[in-house]
Amino acid sequence: MTTKRKTIKDIAKESGFSLSTVSLVLNNHPRISPATRERVMAVVKKYNFFPNSAARGLASKSSRTLSVVIPNLTRVFSDIYLGEIISGIYERATSLGYKILLDIATAQFVKSQEYTKLLASRRADGMLFIASDIHANYLEVFEDSPFKFLLVNHFFPGKKLNYVSVDYAASARLAAEHLLGLGHRKIGLIAGTNTHTGLKFRDEFLQLCKQWPAGAAKAIWVDGGEEWSQRGGYAAAAKLIAQEPGLTAIMAANDRLAIGAMRWLADNKRAVPEDISVMGVDDIQLAAFVNPGLSTIRHDLHQVGIEACNRMLQLIKGEIEECSDLLPTSLVVRGSTARMRGK
Amino acid sequence: MTTKRKTIKDIAKESGFSLSTVSLVLNNHPRISPATRERVMAVVKKYNFFPNSAARGLASKSSRTLSVVIPNLTRVFSDIYLGEIISGIYERATSLGYKILLDIATAQFVKSQEYTKLLASRRADGMLFIASDIHANYLEVFEDSPFKFLLVNHFFPGKKLNYVSVDYAASARLAAEHLLGLGHRKIGLIAGTNTHTGLKFRDEFLQLCKQWPAGAAKAIWVDGGEEWSQRGGYAAAAKLIAQEPGLTAIMAANDRLAIGAMRWLADNKRAVPEDISVMGVDDIQLAAFVNPGLSTIRHDLHQVGIEACNRMLQLIKGEIEECSDLLPTSLVVRGSTARMRGK
DNA sequence: CTTGTTATGTTGAGCGGTTTACTGCACAAT
DNA sequence: ATTGTGCAGTAAACCGCTCAACATAACAAG
Numbered sequence A, B: 001m002t003t004k005r006k007t008i009k010d011i012a013k014e015s016g017f018s019l020s021t022v023s024l025v026l027n028n029h030p031r032i033s034p035a036t037r038e039r040v041m042a043v044v045k046k047y048n049f050f051p052n053s054a055a056r057g058l059a060s061k062s063s064r065t066l067s068v069v070i071p072n073l074t075r076v077f078s079d080i081y082l083g084e085i086i087s088g089i090y091e092r093a094t095s096l097g098y099k100i101l102l103d104i105a106t107a108q109f110v111k112s113q114e115y116t117k118l119l120a121s122r123r124a125d126g127m128l129f130i131a132s133d134i135h136a137n138y139l140e141v142f143e144d145s146p147f148k149f150l151l152v153n154h155f156f157p158g159k160k161l162n163y164v165s166v167d168y169a170a171s172a173r174l175a176a177e178h179l180l181g182l183g184h185r186k187i188g189l190i191a192g193t194n195t196h197t198g199l200k201f202r203d204e205f206l207q208l209c210k211q212w213p214a215g216a217a218k219a220i221w222v223d224g225g226e227e228w229s230q231r232g233g234y235a236a237a238a239k240l241i242a243q244e245p246g247l248t249a250i251m252a253a254n255d256r257l258a259i260g261a262m263r264w265l266a267d268n269k270r271a272v273p274e275d276i277s278v279m280g281v282d283d284i285q286l287a288a289f290v291n292p293g294l295s296t297i298r299h300d301l302h303q304v305g306i307e308a309c310n311r312m313l314q315l316i317k318g319e320i321e322e323c324s325d326l327l328p329t330s331l332v333v334r335g336s337t338a339r340m341r342g343k
Numbered sequence C: 001c002t003t004g005t006t007a008t009g010t011t012g013a014g015c016g017g018t019t020t021a022c023t024g025c026a027c028a029a030t
Numbered sequence D: 001a002t003t004g005t006g007c008a009g010t011a012a013a014c015c016g017c018t019c020a021a022c023a024t025a026a027c028a029a030g
Helices: A008-015 A019-026 A034-047 A053-060 A080-095 A107-111 A114-120 A137-142 A168-181 A196-211 A230-243 A255-267 A285-289 A301-317 B008-015 B019-026 B034-047 B053-060 B080-095 B107-111 B114-120 B137-142 B168-181 B196-211 B230-243 B255-267 B285-289 B301-317
Strands: A065-070 A099-104 A126-129 A149-152 A163-166 A186-191 A218-223 A249-252 A277-282 A295-298 A324-327 A330-332 B065-070 B099-104 B126-129 B149-152 B163-166 B186-191 B218-223 B249-252 B277-282 B295-298 B324-327 B330-332
Touching: A008 A019, A008 A034, A019 A034, A053 B053, A065 A080, A065 A114, A080 A099, A080 A301, A080 B099, A099 A114, A099 B080, A107 A114, A114 A126, A114 A137, A126 A301, A137 A149, A149 A301, A163 A168, A163 A301, A168 A196, A168 A249, A168 A277, A168 A295, A168 A330, A186 A196, A186 A230, A186 A255, A196 A218, A218 A230, A230 A249, A230 A255, A249 A255, A255 A277, A255 A285, A301 A324, B008 B019, B008 B034, B019 B034, B065 B080, B065 B114, B080 B099, B080 B301, B099 B114, B107 B114, B114 B126, B114 B137, B126 B301, B137 B149, B149 B301, B163 B168, B163 B301, B168 B196, B168 B249, B168 B277, B168 B295, B168 B330, B186 B196, B186 B230, B186 B255, B196 B218, B218 B230, B230 B249, B230 B255, B249 B255, B255 B277, B255 B285, B301 B324
Parallel strands: A065 A099, A065 A126, A126 A149, A149 A163, A163 A324, A186 A218, A186 A249, A249 A277, A277 A295, B065 B099, B065 B126, B126 B149, B149 B163, B163 B324, B186 B218, B186 B249, B249 B277, B277 B295
Antiparallel strands: A099 B099, A295 A330, B295 B330
16 A cells, blocks of 8 residues: 655654745745755655645635636547647646646536536636637626636627637738739638637628728628538538639638638639639648648637636736737738739 | 635535535435435525535545646647547546546656656546657656556556557557458558557567468558658658559558558559558548548547546556556458459 | 434544744844 | 844644544334
8 A cells, every 4th residue: 555645744844844834945935045945845855745736725725727618529629720729728827837627518518517616616716718609608607707717719799708819800801801902802701600700700801892992892601611621611612603603712711611612623623813712711730731822811829828828817816807808810821812813 | 806705614504504414415425314405405506506626625635637648749639539539538537527637748747747746746636648659758657656547548568557558469460461361462561650559560560461371471661750640641652662662552550641641642643442452540530531431440549538537447446456458449441452453 | 111223413533735923033223 | 222124934723625433313123
């Protein structure tokens, strides 16, 4: 059997100091002299002692843990989008001394109100929620609640929920201006409609097409499907072209949809960008490697993760009360978009 | 400011029972009569009370948390392989009432000995380590240690470390038998060499080719690269064919490598399976959708996650002392492999 | 009537830390 | 000599829950 686990008391006894001195040493409290610190640390090292985190959490009323909730997509982990955000969160959380408690927003997770339980039981000091779609109304329990809650790369119009997100309206503007500026006047949009950010993007984009000073564009749109996948983009492109064969540009709500659309176009003998321009959103790695390179709007999701973490810590520390950050995006022009052919 | 957080004591006072009765109710202890349980629960519900998990953990000496460590690949979350395992772990852990603490095996993680700290500080009751490659020697601290540690889909030859893994030797056998049985005698292997499981697979496969009763096969191999990626497979196929143009079959250590190889073959006018058979390992979704469908060895990684979780709990409960499970695999024949053409 | 047994609650001693207020003490200023 | 001012360390009151040991009552059996 294991020998009894050491406690702070054992360290105190062996080093000849009081229990509280050891505690202060372990917390790097300036009150303690270097000499004392050293003697205590020698014993700590000797036993490879680490203070019990439950005891610590109980006494200090902080778990030093952040809950991260991701969507319940089957292929969720194969989603580069999430990976970027999570790695940003992990990186920042770790450097701040916080751990990450992972949850997946399954039906069970929602039904058992795990999202409340986690915070009420103080298992986590705050929750970073990446999993939201337009149906996550249960999240409204966090409006005006004492719990620290933050939506990551999402928002709920009309609800007072904190968020840090890329500015989808700005992205829509950049994209529209790029395509319209190239002279396109018949544009097909492959939209994502199961998130509020996706809807925002769609509405903003269509709006701009309608109001373009140099002449309104005809813009039609179809749904790219729940998964925002390459396959969805493939099917959507087919639908768009069937509906309006004269399209000169296709805008997709993300790069995967766009790449799927490009594939359909290639399979159907339409040259990109000669016959038709294609554009995506996100700037995933693959965007640079398809042929032609995909023009897109760059979304720095890693940065979103980092920022979300920063904000969450400010919320926890009480430095801020609420948060609604929109991070800037930028246009990346590659080969898939070109000036409309003069006819 | 927030009103004071309720504690078990408040619930006891208001429900008229003792503190411990409330505790027993919350833990579903059979000692308590239904009537009492009901009256206590009424108060619990009324305040939406959840017991403080730090206090619970301190008193019960269990964190009800499992540490899961994943590799520090840039595109780690885009790896379907991991996703399957993690979702298996999450599913099972959750149903057993355990939470998942996520860590990424960064240089910092290793350097700061976070893997020890996590367990020593009792932040987690056990560690499921998915992140191992052949260089993770630091893990030997877990040999004969009191800490509950388990490698997931990996093992270290010569080290006493618990593991639950797919049986890579068996997979190699199934694959070799399939290809050799189809008459192939010049086989190229695209191997993964940065994991012990990959090496095991390679050695076993080559061995079998050499010793095939119906006549030894000539088998050559190249490294598929650190990432086991499509791109790596593409390059590896080129190398193999350059080295031995007469190959009639290519075996890849995973499906992504195989699909990359198929792509190279297509780009270089070799028909699969007419000119050359191609085979992978894992049976990822995509394997069924490429053209021709990829013959492969099915690895149920979701199940590996579930099993790993089961075993970990047995380790924690002391029901078992150690664990070295190999899960069975199976052959999946699709269109990419065929009997060798009679010449 | 006594003793045993079962069912249901309660008491209280921890679990292993954090943190506030307090104690000395050395040294400088008055 | 008196008072003030830091500095370094300590005592002790929690933090909120678990669980083994004990208490009590009701009822059956001898």
